[in-house]
Amino acid sequence: MDNLKSFIIFLTIFCGIYFSMNLYVLLKANLALQLNGAPFLIFAAIFFLISLAFPASFLLERTISVEISPIFAWVGAFWLGAIIYFFLIGLVVDIVRFSNYIFSYIPEALFDHRLIIGRTLFVVVVLTITAVLFGGYRHTKDIKIRRLELAVNDLSVDSNPLNIVFFSDVHLGKMVNEDKLEKVVNLVNGEQPDIILIGGDLFDDDVHTLFPMKKTLAKLKAKYGVYGVLGNHEFYLGADTSTRFMELANINVLRDKIITIPGVVNILGLDDYTNGRGKRMRDNEALRKIIEKRDSNLPTILVTHTPVFLENYSAAGIDLALFGHTHNGQFFPFNLVTNAIFKISYGYGRVGDMHVYVSSGVGTWGPPIRVLTDVEIVKITLSSGRK
Numbered sequence: 276m277d278n279l280k281s282f283i284i285f286l287t288i289f290c291g292i293y294f295s296m297n298l299y300v301l302l303k304a305n306l307a308l309q310l311n312g313a314p315f316l317i318f319a320a321i322f323f324l325i326s327l328a329f330p331a332s333f334l335l336e337r338t339i340s341v342e343i344s345p346i347f348a349w350v351g352a353f354w355l356g357a358i359i360y361f362f363l364i365g366l367v368v369d370i371v372r373f374s375n376y377i378f379s380y381i382p383e384a385l386f387d388h389r390l391i392i393g394r395t396l397f398v399v400v401v402l403t404i405t406a407v408l409f410g411g412y413r414h415t416k417d418i419k420i421r422r423l424e425l426a427v428n429d430l431s432v433d434s435n436p437l438n439i440v441f442f443s444d445v446h447l448g449k450m451v452n453e454d455k456l457e458k459v460v461n462l463v464n465g466e467q468p469d470i471i472l473i474g475g476d477l478f479d480d481d482v483h484t485l486f487p488m489k490k491t492l493a494k495l496k497a498k499y500g501v502y503g504v505l506g507n508h509e510f511y512l513g514a515d516t517s518t519r520f521m522e523l524a525n526i527n528v529l530r531d532k533i534i535t536i537p538g539v540v541n542i543l544g545l546d547d548y549t550n551g552r553g554k555r556m557r558d559n560e561a562l563r564k565i566i567e568k569r570d571s572n573l574p575t576i577l578v579t580h581t582p583v584f585l586e587n588y589s590a591a592g593i594d595l596a597l598f599g600h601t602h603n604g605q606f607f608p609f610n611l612v613t614n615a616i617f618k619i620s621y622g623y624g625r626v627g628d629m630h631v632y633v634s635s636g637v638g639t640w641g642p643p644i645r646v647l648t649d650v651e652i653v654k655i656t657l658s659s660g661r662k
Contacts, residue, residue, distance in 0.1 A: 307393035356642030411644025426660035443474030443599025444636025475506025475580035603635035606646035
C-alpha cells in the first residue's frame with residue numbers, strides 16, 4: 276500500500292509538471308508560428324499525441340505489464356528530452372521579452388516582421404534541439420574509463436596494489452540493450468579487475484523481460500568476485516526479483532551486509548536509502564552492528580547507490596565509499612541541479628579520511644542522451660600508504 280501511495284503521488288506530480296511544460300511549449304510554438312483554425316488544430320493534435328508517448332509507455336509497462344513498441348518508447352524518451360530544452364528556451368525568450376518591456380532595447384522595426392522572425396526562430400530552435408539530441412545520443416556510445424590511484428591504510432602486501440572496477444546506473448531496458456551491456460562487460464574485463472563492484476540501478480524495464488541478458492552479465496570476471504547493491508530502480512521493479520537476476524548472473528548481492536575477502540579487503544553493501552518506500556534515515560546503530568563484523572585489520576569499501584550520509588560513513592571508519600544515482604545530471608543544465616543538491620554529486624572527493632567517488636553512470640534514464648556529461652566506468656587502484 277505504501278508503494279502504491281508513493282507511486283500515485285510521484286505519478287501525479289510528474290504528469291502535472293510534464294503536461295504543463297508541454298502546454299507551455301505548444302502555446303509558445305504557436306506564438307511564433309501564428310497558426311489559426313484547422314492548421315492549428317492539426318498541429319496541436321500531433322503535438323498532443325507525441326507528448327503522450329513517454330507517460331503512456333512508462334505507465335502501461337509498469338502498471339498493467341503491456342509490452343510497448345520500442346519505437347513508441349524511443350519517441351517518448353527523445354520527446355522528453357526535447358520538451359525540456361524547448362521549455363528552457365521558451366523561458367529564456369520570455370525573460371528577454373519581459374526585460375525588453377522594461378528597457379526597450381529591441382529595435383521597433385523588428386516587430387514589423389514578427390511572423391517571418393517568429394517562424395525563422397522556430398525552425399532554428401527545432402534544428403538546434405535536434406542536433407543537441409542527436410549529438411547527446413551519440414555521446415552515450417562513448418564510454419569513458421576513469422582511472423584513480425588512491426592510498427589506504429592496512430592493505431596487505433599480497434593485494435598491493437588492488438584493482439577495483441566500479442560501474443553503476445546501467446538501466447538495462449529498451450534504451451540500454453544487450454549490445455551496450457556486452458560493450459560494458461568487455462571494457463570492465465579489459466581492465467583486469469581484482470574486484471568488480473556494481474552500484475545499483477542495473478535495471479530500468481521489467482526485470483522478467485531482461486532475464487535473457489543474465490548470460491552476458493555473467494561474463495564479468497574478477498579475481499575476488501563481482502559484488503552489487505540494489506538502487507532505487509531495483510526496488511521499483513521488485514527487490515527479490517532483481518536480487519535473483521543478479522545472483523543468476525554470478526553477482527554477489529550485498530543487502531545491508533559486509534563480507535571480508537580474507538587478507539584483502541572488507542566490502543560493505545547497503546540497500547539504497549529510498550528502499551522503494553520513500554526516503555529514510557540510515558540507522559547509525561544498525562550500521563554500526565553491520566560494520567563491527569568486518570576485519571579491522573583490512574580496509575573497508577562501501578558500495579551504496581545514493582551519495583547521502585557521507586559524514587556518517589566517514590565517522591564509521593569507511594576507507595573508500597562508492598556511489599552512483601546522480602548521473603551527474605545526465606544532460607545540461609541538470610548537472611547544475613545535482614551539484615546544488617549533493618555534497619559530492621560527481622567525481623572524486625574526500626569527507627574526513629574517507630575517499631569518495633560518485634559515478635555519473637554507464638547508462639541513461641529517460642532521454643537516451645548525454646549533454647556535457649559522460650558515461651563512465653571507474654577503475655580505482657588502491658595501494659598501501661597514508662591517505
